[in-house]
Amino acid sequence: MSFHNSNPFGQVLVALVTPFDADGEVDWASVEKLMDDVITAGADGIVVTGTTGETSTLTDPEKLKLVEVGKSVAAGRAKIITGGGSNETAHAIDLYKKSEKLGADGIMIVTPYYNKPTQAGVLTHFRLIADATDLPVILYDIPGRAGIEIKYETFLRAAKHPNIIAVKDAKGDLAEASRVMNETDLMYFSGDDANTLPLLSIGAKGLIGVTANIAARPYRTIVDAVNRGDLAAATEQHKLLEPLVRATMNHVPGTVATKYILHGLGRITSPRVRLPLVGPEDHEAALIEDTVSKVHGVAGVDFAEFRPDRNAAAGGALPKIHGTTR
Numbered sequence: 001m002s003f004h005n006s007n008p009f010g011q012v013l014v015a016l017v018t019p020f021d022a023d024g025e026v027d028w029a030s031v032e033k034l035m036d037d038v039i040t041a042g043a044d045g046i047v048v049t050g051t052t053g054e055t056s057t058l059t060d061p062e063k064l065k066l067v068e069v070g071k072s073v074a075a076g077r078a079k080i081i082t083g084g085g086s087n088e089t090a091h092a093i094d095l096y097k098k099s100e101k102l103g104a105d106g107i108m109i110v111t112p113y114y115n116k117p118t119q120a121g122v123l124t125h126f127r128l129i130a131d132a133t134d135l136p137v138i139l140y141d142i143p144g145r146a147g148i149e150i151k152y153e154t155f156l157r158a159a160k161h162p163n164i165i166a167v168k169d170a171k172g173d174l175a176e177a178s179r180v181m182n183e184t185d186l187m188y189f190s191g192d193d194a195n196t197l198p199l200l201s202i203g204a205k206g207l208i209g210v211t212a213n214i215a216a217r218p219y220r221t222i223v224d225a226v227n228r229g230d231l232a233a234a235t236e237q238h239k240l241l242e243p244l245v246r247a248t249m250n251h252v253p254g255t256v257a258t259k260y261i262l263h264g265l266g267r268i269t270s271p272r273v274r275l276p277l278v279g280p281e282d283h284e285a286a287l288i289e290d291t292v293s294k295v296h297g298v299a300g301v302d303f304a305e306f307r308p309d310r311n312a313a314a315g316g317a318l319p320k321i322h323g324t325t326r
Helices: 028-039 062-072 089-101 121-134 152-158 174-183 193-201 217-227 230-250 254-262 282-294
Strands: 010-017 045-048 077-082 108-111 136-140 164-169 187-190 204-209
Touching: 010 193, 010 217, 028 045, 028 062, 045 062, 062 089, 077 089, 077 164, 089 108, 121 136, 121 152, 121 164, 152 174, 152 254, 152 282, 164 174, 164 217, 174 187, 174 193, 193 204, 193 230, 193 282, 204 217, 217 230, 230 254, 254 282
Parallel strands: 010 045, 010 204, 045 077, 077 108, 108 136, 136 164, 164 187, 187 204
Antiparallel strands: none
């Protein structure tokens, strides 16, 4: 099956955090509530078990259950895309095939991290995974984490696969993104919250956002405004979101800040992350809180009710059953 010339994912996608309880176990009630919150706020889809979902420290059963729970909560209202995978091709194939059986609507493949393969290895990794399922594929280009980027020539070759149809771009090279969009039919999704509007303005189809866990509605407004050619309305929302994006992305890892803020807003029961991630130290928490104080007029978020809890966020959890990812 070829998905080219169609968008099976939607435009406003949330890179979902995975809420944990104070002991670091998945808090499934908070997972369900957060999923429903972002869908109600206008998300077209949810990416579970991605970087923001702490895929590195989730077990395989947890990753698969997130797909199941997502499908149940979405109930046809939004697409569920599974991220993460593995830097071991065989393990990634196994996870994606199992996710497909559980109803995943798409898969997102991150460039193999740590191994540092050649571009031929990266391409083979992508192609073999895309061959193994019938699901549409998003390639995730994030050299800052993976230690390797997807080169222009690799995009051209990958784009010939019938299932590989999109890119999550966290590289920030707008000139290259524009070139790839010109010379292939790959759809681009912003993977860097601060660059969402700039990337949309040169032809990207949507975003896979972290800050959208906290405020999905403004991203819906931005995308809808771009769709109708209203740059002024999109820019207005971009400006309102800027301090929230800074609070979420600039001081500590995005997952850590997002959980800290969601917990402070009473939307998840604990801000806990799993080691080696830890909650913000006092000086980092102070920076987050100071930046949050500059957020005004963002739809769907009332920071008058923000009650951050540095003690609850402190440190990181060692779950009883450790992750099985490599």
